[in-house]
Amino acid sequence: MLTTHRNTGFTLVELVTTIIVIAILSVVVVPRLFTSSSYSAFTLREEFIAELRKVQMMALNNQDRCYQLKVTATNYQVLGFEKTCTGSLVRTDTAQALQGGAMLLYGVNDSFSIEFDAQGVPKVDGNLCNGQCISVKADETQWVAIESEGYIHAG
Helix, strand or coil: CCCCCCCCCCCHHHHHHHHHHHHHHHHHHHHHHCCCCCCCHHHHHHHHHHHHHHHHHHHHHCCCEEEEEEECCCEEEEEEEECCCCCCEEEECCCEECCCCCEEEECCECCEEEEECCCCCEEECCEECCEEEEEEECCCEEEEEECCCCCEEEC
């Protein structure tokens, strides 16, 4: 009986497909594994802008109260006060944790508060802000811009 030997190995198509898959993984996945933060600055910036706009709308709709967004080194939280921001506390939302080493900074300060007046104009630690006021640091640096008339947007 004659036996035939079959050549075993990979075809050219299999080799090329494997190389392409490895190349895609090395470009997409590997850089994410070696960054210092697992949290996207873009995502945090968009979440923070949405939270600022929510607090601004609450201040515009409830002019008998003062609303504040308090930022610490580890989280940010919405607070509502009766009449002035030094009055009695009437609302406290759950604090939103800053994840993966992400930071929100006003200048070099990682703890600050943003208050909105009855016209929706924000003051950061009692100061009017005009332009890129708040930096968002995570895997990169992004900016939150607050205009003097109250418009809040990505900087």
